[in-house]
Amino acid sequence: PQPSAAPVEEKKKITDPDSEDVSEVDVQHIIENAKQDVDDEYSGAAFARGLQSYYAVAHAVTEKVEKQSTLLINGQLKQYQIKGLEWLVSLYNNNLNGILADEMGLGKTIQTIALITYLMEHKRLNGPYLIIVPLSTLSNWVYEFDKWAPSVVKVSYKGSPAARRTFVPQLRSGKFNVLLTTYEYIIKDKQVLAKIRWKYMIVDEGHRMKNHHCKLTQVLNTHYLAPRRVLLTGTPLQNKLPELWALLNFLLPTIFKSCSTFEQWFNAPFAMTGEKVDLNEEETILIIRRLHKVLRPFLLRRLKKEVEAQLPEKVEYVIKCDMSALQRVLYRHMQAKGVLLTDGSEKDKKGKGGTKTLMNTIMQLRKICNHPYMFQQIEESFSEHLGFSGGIVQGADLYRASGKFEVLDRILPKMRATNHKVLLFCQMTSLMTIMEDYFAYRSFKYLRLDGTTKAEDRGMLLKTFNDPESEYFIFLLSTRAGGLGLNLQSADTVIIFDSDWNPHQDLQAQDRAHRIGQQNEVRVLRLCTVNSVEEKILAAAKYKLNVDQKVIQAGMFDQKSSSHERRAFLQAILEHEEQDEVWGQEVMNEEDEVPDDETVNQMIARSEEEFEQFMRMDLDRRREEARNPRRKPRLMEEDELPTWIMKDDAEVERLTCEEEEEKMFGRGSRQRKEVDYSDSLTEKQWLKAIEEGTLEEMEEEVRHKKTTRKRRRDRDLDAPGPSCSSGSRGRGDRDDDGKRQRKRGRPPAEKLSPNPPALTKKMRKIVDAVIKYKDSTSGRQLSEVFIQLPSRKELPEYYELIRKPVDFRKIKERIRSHRYRSLGDLERDVMLLFQNAQTFNLEGSLIYEDSIVLQSVFTSLKQKIEKEEESDGEESEEDDEDLEDGSESESRSVKVKIRLGRKDKGGERGKGRSRRSGRTRAKPVVSDDDSEEEQEEERSPSGTDEDS
Incomplete structure (x- = not known):
């Protein structure tokens, strides 16, 4: 035994890569061995040699489970x-x-x-x-x-x-x-x-x-x-x-x-945006294998x-939809100028036309793709143009205005005729309301579930829909609210009306129907408007799903797949990816074609009999339309549009310039009249009055109290009284020109003692610099959408989600009125502004990314100001220029800083985001069951109307 021990010791010494005695040949030999033998989980030979795998080490204690607990009754686990x-x-x-x-x-x-x-x-x-x-x-x-x-x-x-x-x-x-x-x-x-x-x-x-x-x-x-x-x-x-x-x-x-x-x-x-390094197939497999091993x-x-071999198949089709003439005109101007064409009624120029600049262009384009009547001004103008009263369009003109609705109008009657139940998913609740009007026109029986549906009502809705005898064949759901944990396997058709940026939200929506218990083949129909922003959303979703496929699926984490199967599956994904790149342009051109009736029927039919029935239904529909002497095309055409919307680009440019001038300089001085803007009630009082049906009585009571206070104040002004203490203004104070000061409600912000001029100057300088900040490559001003929020009427879903809206206009007003007593106070509102943007907008969208950059710019400028304060040095003209413009190198480094800084403080500055999602999706931390008492707890401690 003694002679044989020495060679073994020598071998151990040589195979130690840290040993000084190892030659280059030995090192090369060690590397080759490592490539082939060391813990290669894809190598079947390694398992054959009985090497203990990483998984086996982690799960060292084993316990065989062959049956469920006796406490688990009323069913057997599969x-x-x-x-x-x-x-x-x-x-x-x-x-x-x-x-x-x-x-x-x-x-x-x-x-x-x-x-x-x-x-x-x-x-x-x-x-x-x-x-x-x-x-x-x-x-x-x-x-x-x-x-x-x-x-x-x-x-x-x-x-x-x-x-x-x-x-x-x-x-x-x-x-x-x-x-x-x-x-x-x-x-x-x-x-x-x-x-x-x-x-x-x-x-x-x-x-x-x-x-x-x-x-x-x-x-x-x-x-x-x-x-x-x-x-x-x-x-x-x-x-x-x-x-x-x-x-x-x-x-x-x-x-x-x-x-x-x-x-x-x-x-x-996956992240090929940084160093543009193209990895070959083998390198990609090697890196992804690391992740599989860790997970x-x-x-x-x-x-x-x-x-579940017996689970029916799920087949997904993308149905391309054309735009109506109205959609095309609105889309073209929104895409080019970010403006919505109007009839001019909002500026007392009814019939002459006008424009309205809207923020978040991507969101506006998506709304146009869904239905142009999601813009209230458009629907009100068209209802008058088409002869409808009440500002609401009814009947066939509901589906004629939208390409997606027109496709639905061909699909849903066929689903009802063949007893297929449908789950219809939408992103926007205002769109769901328009859809309800369309269902009423077609006499379709439906149920609706969105984020406002109470928890106790949801169970009843599911039970009603899943009942085999139910007359409801459509379940209208919002993707984020209806995509989680609902069993709706009685439906076998899923229609995704508008895709989510996050593809997994749509996958979850599909699996409400495609789950254990489903007896029929599930057909998923995804509607997408041709040559629109929706195609970009689909492309982004495909990329995200590709990452998921490489990381999770190729890992085959079922604990029983062999190393050879995992490697083969990964290679198949990569080959499919390369083929997509080669044929991508050709495929894209083919997919841009809008399918005809026969193609749509092939997508939705489960059998030859259904296909023939659908073809007969289309023929009957066309014959019925032909018999109508006043028939109109299935989609709205240009000759049906009013003159105010048929503007050329030069006219739209002129109207846009006029609107910008009005925003900047106003419309001239005017005498303010005494008007009741219905803001006499607090939000809590208003909600309570709506619930109890006592809105008019409560408004009258508040109005009476205000009148009484005004009379008492007038008496106090006329009567002699003690003078006010030094530094404060009495109710009877007058301006230099003799006009009485108007005061109401809580003491106004102007009563605050003014800030030191130097502090106000610093605040204005920082905010102005952030507002003026431009992207170094495109020259685009990033703050444009953050200067003034859209109104509650224009974007109601924003105010439903965001508890404390704020924009740069409001921040500048608060600086002017000395509401901020320090740079820290200013920072809280600025960070709230950007957090609101990140909560409402989907991760990866342009506004979301812009908010992160501007957040970093603000933080950098604030830190610079604070350092100057510490050194008590005066700001030079050169420093001013740096603050105004910001160097390109600083903007690059700042982006990295803020991504860490924002997250570190995210929990302190406001509510964190839950999902993207998304739109999800993310929702605020509020339960459907919250009482008024809880919602009051969620309010800001300041409690001002302006903040809430």
């Missing part, structure tokens, strides 16, 4: 769900946290309940378990617990503050196993819920945690203690790799500490096509 339960139990045994990322519809809720009952029975872990779910799915979770595990004591923590207070004694006594609540109450009631020592924290729709700096993540990480965490999500990778890191960081904060390191490892194949122990994902 085999893949038993495997999912075994994986979750393995996480528990090995002190790991993880992501159950099964595709939507595979029963993540049931597997979670199975885990809880298994741990209660076999591990004597009776809780407490904290399950955090979206409001829309809370009732569904309660129902599933009642059905599968009625013996588990659960608390559904929701409702008004008084209702939630009734749960406190039970929570303190610990006489419960599971607490179900929503994201909002986790934040709002952390003083109560965070005191409980939770054994498990389970977050449903866990992709809500994708932003590491969102308020929910910060509250959970800061206040709540739970040794074990599980995320449930059908879409673990949504938009960007950092989002995946955020999920892993939430689960395993000690392992996944640095997002920047994570990105450097894995972002190279494997923490993520379990199965697809429906793999585990």
Whole structure:
């Protein structure tokens, strides 16, 4: 044995790459061995040699689970769900946290309940378990617990503050196993819920945690203690790799500490914007393999096509829609100038035409693609032009004005005739209202669910729609509110009216129908307007899904696929990508064609019999239209448009210049009249009056009080009284010209003592510099959309989502009236402005990105001013110029700074964003069940009308 020991020792010495005795040949040999042998999970030979894999090390403690707990009754888990339960139990045994990322519809809720009952029975872990779910799915979770595990004591923590207070004694006594609540109450009631020592924290729709700096993540990480965490999500990778890191960081904060390191490892194949490095196929595979290896122990994902062979197929078609003449005219001018053509009535020039500049051009273009009557001025003008009263267009002219509505008018009657139930998803609630008018015109029976639908009403809507005898064949849903956790498998047709920037929102919407229990083939129809911004949205969605496909699907995280299968699947994705690049232009040209009736019928028919029936229906429709002597084309044509909208580019340019001049210089002086603008009630009073039906009485009462106060004030002004104290103004004070000062309500801001001139100058200088900041490449002024917000009438959905609207016009007014007592006060409002923009606009949109850049510019300028204050040095003319223009190099570096700085302070400056989404989607932290008392709590401490 002694002679043979020396060579072994020598071999160990040589294979140590840090040894000084290693020659270049030895190093080369070590590298080759590492390439071929060292822990290559794609190599079947490595497994054959019995090497212990990274996954096996993490899941060292194994426990075979062959059947569900006896506490789980009224149903049997499927085999893949038993495997999912075994994986979750393995996480528990090995002190790991993880992501159950099964595709939507595979029963993540049931597997979670199975885990809880298994741990209660076999591990004597009776809780407490904290399950955090979206409001829309809370009732569904309660129902599933009642059905599968009625013996588990659960608390559904929701409702008004008084209702939630009734749960406190039970929570303190610990006489419960599971607490179900929503994201909002986790934040709002952390003083109560965070005191409980939770054994498990389970977050449903866990992709809500994708932003590491969102308020929910910060509250959970800061206040709540739970040794074990599980995320449930059908879409673990949504938009960007950092989002995946955020999920892993939430689960395993000690392992996944640095997002920047994570990105450097894995972002190279995807983020091609920076260094334009083209990786070949082999390099791409090598880098993506790293991510698969890291994720494997923490993520379990199965697809429906793999585990449920009996689940019917899902087929998706994109149906291109033409524009009506009205849409084309509005779209052209909005795209070129950012203006909406009007009849001039808003400027007392009715019939002569005018323009109206609107912000967020992308959003306006999307609205035009959906329906031009989403602009109230357009519908009111056209209703008069077409002879309708009340400012609302009715009848066939509803679908003739929009290409998408015209396609719907051909599809929906066929779905009703063949007994197919339809889920119709929209992004915008105002569009849903127009659609309801169209359904009423066609006598279609429908149900509607959006963000305003109460939680208790949602369950009844689902039950009504899923009833086999139900007369309702259309369910109209908003994508963000109706895309989470709803079982609507009685429908087999999904129509996505307008696509989301985030493709996973649309995928979740589709899977409301394509899930376990579905008996029919699911047909997904995505409407897209040709040659429009919607095609760009689809392209962006395709890119995001491609990232998801490379990272998650090629990893095949089902714990049973072989290394050869994973490698082959990854190569197939790459080959498909190259083919798309080669044939992209040709495919795009083909797809620009609007399909005819026969093509649409081929897309929507499930059988030859249905196809023939649809063709006969089209023939009957055309014959009926031909018999009408006053028939009109299916889409509105140019000769039907009024003269005020048929303006050439030069005329539109002139009208736009006139509008800009009016904005800048006003329309001349005028005498202000005594007008009641109906703002005598506070928002809370108005809402209460609307609910109780006492609006007129309450307005009259407030008006009477104001009149009484005015008379009393006039008497006080005429009567002699004690003089005011030094430094304050009495009610009877007059200006130098003898006019009496008008005062009402709370003491005005002018009573504040003025700021030092130097401070006011600094504030104005910073704000002006931010407003004037231009993009170094395009020369575009980024602040244009932030100067003045659209009115509540123009953009009602903005004011529904944003609690404290603010713009640069308001900020400058507050500087003038000395409302800000320091640069910190100014910073709070400026950051609120940009946070509002980031909350309302989708991540990746132009306004979202502009807000981040301007945020960084403001921070940089403020820091510069503060440094100058510390040094007590006077500002030079050169420094002024730097503040006004900003150097190109500074703007580049600032972008990086603010991305970190904004996130660090995101939790303090306002409500964090939940989803993009999106539009989602993100919503404010408010429950449908919130009472007035809670909404009052959400208000700013200042409580001024201006702030709210």
